Amino acid sequence: MKRKKKEKPVQFISNDGKHSYRYEGNTLHLNGQLKLVESGRLARNVLRKLSALNPSSLTLNLDRLEDIDSSGVMALHFVKDKLSEKGTHVEVEGGSEEVRKKMELFGHKAIEKVTRPPHRSYPEVLGAQVQRFFLTYAYGFLLLAANVFYWSLADLFNTKSRRKGEFVNQAVLIGVNASLIVLFMSFVIGLVLAMHSSGQLRLFGANIFIVDLTVIAVMSQMGPLITAILVAGRSGSAIAAEIATMKVTAELDALKTMGLDPIRFVVVPKLYAALLTMPFLIIIANVSGIFGGGVAAYVYLDITPEIFINRMRDVMQGKDLLTAFVKSQVYASIIVLTGTFYGFRVAHSAEGVGKVTTIAVVVSISLVILADSILGLIFY
Amino acid sequence: MQLQKVVEVKGLTASFDDKEVLSDVSFSANKGEVTVILGGSGSGKTTVLRHLLGLLTLHQGQISVLGKDIGTLTEDEQRDLYLKLGVFYQSGALLNSLTVGENVGLPLVQHSRIPRELIEEIVTMKLGLVNLEYAYHLYPSQLSGGMLKRAALARAIAMDPPLLFCDEPGAGLDPVSLESLDHLILNLKSLLGMSVVLVTHEVASIMRVADRVVFLEEGKTVFEGSLEKALKSEEPGVKAFFSVLKTQKDKNL
Ligand SMILES: Nc1ncnc2c1ncn2[C@@H]1O[C@H](COP(=O)(O)OP(=O)(O)O)[C@@H](O)[C@H]1O
Ligand SMILES: [Mg+2]
Numbered sequence: 001m002k003r004k005k006k007e008k009p010v011q012f013i014s015n016d017g018k019h020s021y022r023y024e025g026n027t028l029h030l031n032g033q034l035k036l037v038e039s040g041r042l043a044r045n046v047l048r049k050l051s052a053l054n055p056s057s058l059t060l061n062l063d064r065l066e067d068i069d070s071s072g073v074m075a076l077h078f079v080k081d082k083l084s085e086k087g088t089h090v091e092v093e094g095g096s097e098e099v100r101k102k103m104e105l106f107g108h109k110a111i112e113k114v115t116r117p118p119h120r121s122y123p124e125v126l127g128a129q130v131q132r133f134f135l136t137y138a139y140g141f142l143l144l145a146a147n148v149f150y151w152s153l154a155d156l157f158n159t160k161s162r163r164k165g166e167f168v169n170q171a172v173l174i175g176v177n178a179s180l181i182v183l184f185m186s187f188v189i190g191l192v193l194a195m196h197s198s199g200q201l202r203l204f205g206a207n208i209f210i211v212d213l214t215v216i217a218v219m220s221q222m223g224p225l226i227t228a229i230l231v232a233g234r235s236g237s238a239i240a241a242e243i244a245t246m247k248v249t250a251e252l253d254a255l256k257t258m259g260l261d262p263i264r265f266v267v268v269p270k271l272y273a274a275l276l277t278m279p280f281l282i283i284i285a286n287v288s289g290i291f292g293g294g295v296a297a298y299v300y301l302d303i304t305p306e307i308f309i310n311r312m313r314d315v316m317q318g319k320d321l322l323t324a325f326v327k328s329q330v331y332a333s334i335i336v337l338t339g340t341f342y343g344f345r346v347a348h349s350a351e352g353v354g355k356v357t358t359i360a361v362v363v364s365i366s367l368v369i370l371a372d373s374i375l376g377l378i379f380y
Numbered sequence: 381m382q383l384q385k386v387v388e389v390k391g392l393t394a395s396f397d398d399k400e401v402l403s404d405v406s407f408s409a410n411k412g413e414v415t416v417i418l419g420g421s422g423s424g425k426t427t428v429l430r431h432l433l434g435l436l437t438l439h440q441g442q443i444s445v446l447g448k449d450i451g452t453l454t455e456d457e458q459r460d461l462y463l464k465l466g467v468f469y470q471s472g473a474l475l476n477s478l479t480v481g482e483n484v485g486l487p488l489v490q491h492s493r494i495p496r497e498l499i500e501e502i503v504t505m506k507l508g509l510v511n512l513e514y515a516y517h518l519y520p521s522q523l524s525g526g527m528l529k530r531a532a533l534a535r536a537i538a539m540d541p542p543l544l545f546c547d548e549p550g551a552g553l554d555p556v557s558l559e560s561l562d563h564l565i566l567n568l569k570s571l572l573g574m575s576v577v578l579v580t581h582e583v584a585s586i587m588r589v590a591d592r593v594v595f596l597e598e599g600k601t602v603f604e605g606s607l608e609k610a611l612k613s614e615e616p617g618v619k620a621f622f623s624v625l626k627t628q629k630d631k632n633l
Binding site for chain 1: 476477488494498506520521537539567
């Protein structure tokens with residue numbers, strides 16, 4: 001004891017009364033329990049008061065400590081470290097055997113903070129992103145496309161290696177089940193399109209051109225696009241989710257080790273199904289879109305079905321059928337490949353499944369619209 | 381030493397889609413003891429645990445955990461009870477969007493007023509108990525199966541809960557990690573007075589930690605008692621389970 005002179009006792013009582021501190025003669029006596037709640041108080045308030053006093057030496061006396069938990073032990077070490085940094089010599093003394101044992105269990109080694117990996121600078125991140133886009137996404141997508149198309153051609157007449165019944169199954173899921181929603185949506189859009197145009201056309205007395213407008217808009221743009229967007233939303237997401245789930249649960253690995261290529265076993269049947277059903281879906285969309293337009297023409301411009309159909313014969317060209325078919329094949333490929341690509345890219349956690357599913361839908365719809373404008377230029 | 385019951389189950393019966401999974405399950409777990417729930421896969425161990433935690437609605441039977449009747453708890457009482465329980469899920473169940481350190485620290489951050497810096501130290505210490513300090517800033521998806529288990533255990537004991545539930549913590553761990561995990565459980569038991577309800581298949585682990593054994597078979601409790609009694613039990617399922625030990629001994633001879 002260096003100084004015999006009694007310092008003014010400092011005392012804090014914690015709210016719940018389960019713990020109190022008495023600071024006296026460079027010794028902090030801890031009474032009662034030191035658990036989660038009290039640790040917070042020790043590490044905040046008491047530490048602040050002690051720092052303000054800034055004694056040259058300090059003893060933490062645990063003789064009256066009844067109970068301590070891991071956060072309490074850590075809080076003691078915390079106080080000790082913080083005060084040592086400021087030049088105070090801190091010692092811990094006393095304590096029951098139980099308290100001592102817990103101090104040992106929870107604090108036996110010096111805690112070494114694990115440092116967070118440093119953040120990279122912005123240009124570096126940007127560069128890495130661009131590099132990743134080309135190396136991972138563009139390259140990976142083309143590689144996957146090549147792989148899938150190769151096997152879809154190679155397996156076309158090779159009925160033996162095919163997964164039994166899967167093609168029909170997928171055709172129902174991707175095509176048949178989508179037909180009603182495609183039918184309904186196209187009808188509504190054809191109807192609304194013609195309805196809005198009818199007012200303008202009547203102004204010019206060009207009523208009959210409602211037929212040209214509806215037929216061209218639906219056949220060359222609306223029908224294929226609506227179909228593709230609906231299929232991307234329904235089946236693109238389903239494909240991504242299915243493949244991602246299979247990857248997360250190691251089903252893909254299991255397929256591989258059974259000697260089954262996931263591309264041939266899972267992806268190719270989906271591609272066949274999409275390629276086959278998409279043209280029919282587009283036909284449904286076109287017919288019901290034009291029908292919707294016809295209804296609007298009859299209601300708003302008094303164009304009878306007879307006149308409408310006669311005029312339609314003049315407007316329609318054989319080229320339109322070819323365009324629709326090419327579009328159907330391109331869109332179907334985009335949707336299946338994008339879903340598959342993102343499905344395979346899932347990080348191995350269940351959370352990843354939802355993420356890749358969302359991205360797959362957004363990307364496939366964007367790619368479809370992009371492809372639509374390119375094809376539109378080609379077939380103009 | 382007075383034996384206080386931390387868990388008491390009476391006549392628990394449960395079914396999924398008309399299929400009875402648990403029929404008339406009754407057992408109890410004592411304070412300061414490790415109670416091991418044993419049984420083949422599909423015997424209903426996880427279902428029992430989920431009932432104890434109030435994650436499944438109790439339709440038939442009585443359950444009390446830490447003296448609270450699970451069937452009649454209000455939402456607030458249930459939350460207060462959760463703060464006293466540590467739970468280790470069979471699948472780990474760490475939040476994937478947080479790092480391992482943030483996962484372990486989450487209950488501390490949410491339920492206490494401890495400064496951030498100290499929380500980080502507590503978390504590092506807790507991770508140290510399961511030898512996983514280096515994974516502080518890693519995300520769960522970057523860990524192996526065994527590391528995930530250990531991280532999940534660190535989270536379960538983050539608040540020093542008086543009652544710890546573990547669903548197959550040993551599955552997928554190497555024998556050395558398993559042993560250190562068992563020692564950790566024993567330490568927590570003896571020093572913190574933690575009571576533990578443990579589901580496990582690992583015979584070695586049972587021999588090390590179990591005070592009390594509950595044996596489930598097709599949704600029924602066929603045995604309940606001390607480990608010594610279990611080893612001598614004539615119940616066919618229990619006997620078959622522990623006969624593994626005898627064959628091991630025979631080899632040694
Ligand atoms: N959510 C659920 N829906 C339907 N059946 C379930 C569900 N969870 C579990 N089961 C059934 O309950 C039985 C017991 O399952 P579980 O408690 O998980 O077994 P254990 O953990 O002992 O392996 C099994 O037969 C399982 O099929
Ligand atoms: Mg289970």
